[in-house]
Amino acid sequence: MSAPKINVQAISSGILSDDVLMLGEPLMKKSKIPAGQPLTLQFGSFRHPVTVVPVPRYEGLRISQTLFRRMGLHTGVTLRLQYRAQTRTLSLGPLIGVLVSREYPAQPDKPFGDITMFCRELTDACRKQGAYVYFFTPAALGSSQAAVEGWVYNEGWHRMVLPVPNVVNNRLTTRKLENLPDVQQFMREINVRYGSRVFNEKFLDKSEVFEALKKDPGLQRYLPESHSLHNFAMFRSMCTRYPSVFLKPVRGSLGKGIIRITQTGAESWQASYATVNGTRKLTFSSLPKLYASISGKMKSVRYLIQQGLSLIEIGGRPVDFRALTQKNADGEWTVTSVVSRTAGNDHFVSNLARGGTLSKAREAIAKSNLPVLYRGDASARLHRAALDIARGIDTYIPAHFGELGIDLAIDTAGRIWLLEVNSKPSKNDNTPLTEGKIRPSVRMMIQYARFLSGF
Ligand SMILES: Nc1ncnc2c1ncn2[C@@H]1O[C@H](COP(=O)(O)OP(=O)(O)O)[C@@H](O)[C@H]1O
Ligand SMILES: [Mg+2]
Incomplete structure (x- = not known):
């Protein structure tokens, strides 16, 4: 059962003491909250001793202005309230913190650059669900994990000091930021100290994903043969067994650095490189020569070598699919959306960053060269595979x-x-916000945060 939503108001500190809360009597009765007894008020890492005074015929909660500010709240918020008799704690929440890469303090209306509109959308969605969200960056993290300097949107962006959140959504866009000692320590410590939960904890590495999933007999049917590339024996074995193979930087994204290898004749091998402008091709007269041409790169970049697949196509352009899977209000995986991407002209990767175009999965399948026999249940099977x-x-x-x-x-x-699997799926999210419209993916994220924090 979810915690009830309640309107929280600030009352001048001259009228209401910092140690007293005024709470609607009907809710007190329903949640069995005792009047006039010492309780602890919690909001994220914030703790404060209080007593509660019942207010007849009233539905909300009144808090002194000073306390309100110390909690990082602004006027007129709706939050969820939960009473735990065992520990005599009255918790408000959920307090959600979104860890983003950087801020642009010189742009007061767009403090997070391109993702600012997403931040607004999330703020609106939280307001509707009775959650409170703020945004912070690694630069704002000090060595203490007592509070965080973050940004809140309320008719404009405000920077303020806030309690450590119940739930952190890690949206850092680089491994470098994620691996900063301050970031790692923050994520560890807030869990130990306050029981805060962090999700999307880390970037995945392509080899790690395939090595892990190979262990599951039920998943093997989805996995093209894939290995970490370390030596020529492996390289030759893959290149001679499959009509094409893909080399992918294990920490790559956006189609960068991908190489496709195909045999074009008895003594002829072709390497195709995915570049921004299209495909660059080089031909080699033997496999050792081709391998030698990439072994320089292998000193600094680790590669996954993968069986090449003959993807379905639209007008000769390969098509693939991106499923967004999210955990829901019960903490279970669901599929929020499946879209398709068609490669741009002269590209063998379908990434949008490489000229790919987005469309609905069903429409792409209907236009593709997938034999009609397999079309009917293709969407359902994609859905199933993603789950x-x-x-x-x-x-x-x-x-x-x-x-x-x-x-x-x-x-x-x-x-x-x-x-491949991406753990930062919408890292460059700059989807323009249609005023007032909230995407299902944004709603789902808050539902999962509520599940994690017990609100
Ligand atoms: N094994 C493969 N066979 C055929 N095409 C592939 C294969 N692997 C990747 N591709 C193409 O290359 C694109 C990028 O590969 P992906 O593994 O998603 O790496 P990235 O992290 O760069 O997005 C895919 O979206 C797909 O179009
Ligand atoms: Mg990809």
């Missing part, structure tokens, strides 16, 4: 995720394959 894979990541990778972007493919024989 199975998200659950597999949870089972076999020891990190906490609430949201995963799963890249899937359908080959021309109708079979579904996993290409």
Whole structure:
């Protein structure tokens, strides 16, 4: 059962003492909150001793202005309230913190650059669900984990000191930021001290994902043969067994640095490189020569070598799919959306950053060369694969995720394959906000945060 929503108001500190809360009597009765007894008020890491005074025929909560400010609140908020008799705590929440890469203090209307509109959308959605959200960056984290300097939106952006949140959504866009000692220590310490939960804890690495999922017999059918590339024997074995193979930087994204290798004749091998402008091709007269050409790069970049698939196509352009899976209000994986991406002209990767175009999965399938026989249940099978894979990541990778972007493919024989899993699926989210419109993915994120924090 979810905690009831309640309107929280500030009362001048001259009228109401900091140690007294005025709470609607009907809710006090319903939640069995005792009047006039010492209780602890909690909001994220904030703790304060209070007593509660019942107010007849009133539905809200009144708090002194001073306390209100110390909690990082602004006027007229709706929050959820929960009373735990065992510990005599009255908790308000959930307090959600979103960890973003950087702020632009010189742009008061857009303090987070391109993702500011997403931050507004999340703020609106939290208000509707009775949650409170703020945004903070690694730069704002000090060595103490007592409070956080963050940004709150309320008719404009305000920077203020806030309690440590119940739930942190990690939306850092680089491994470098994520691995900063202050960030790592913050994520660890707030859990130990306050029981805060962090989700989307870390970036995934492509080798780690395939190694982990191989352990699950139920998932093997989705996995193209994939290995960490260390030596020529492995390289030759893959290149001679499959019509094409893909080399992918294990920490790559956006189609960067991907190389496709195909045999074009008895003594002829072609390497295709995915560049911003299209595909650059080089031909080699032997496999050792091709391998030599990439072994320089292998000193600084680790590669995953993967069986190439013959993806379905639209007008000769490969098509693949991106499923957004999220945990819901019961903490269970669900599929929020599946979209398709068609590669741009002269590209063999379908990433939007490389000229790919987005469309509805069903429409793309209908336009593709997928034989009609396999079309009917293709969407349902993509859905199913995404769920199975998200659950597999949870089972076999020891990190906490609430949201995963799963890249899937359908080959021309109708079979579904996993290409990669992204743990920062909407990291460059700059979707323009249609005023007042809240996307299902944003709503779902808050529902999961409520599940995690017990609100
Ligand atoms: N095994 C494969 N066979 C065919 N095409 C592939 C394969 N792996 C990746 N691709 C193509 O390359 C794109 C990028 O690969 P992906 O593994 O998602 O890496 P990135 O992290 O760069 O997005 C895919 O969206 C797909 O179009
Ligand atoms: Mg991808």
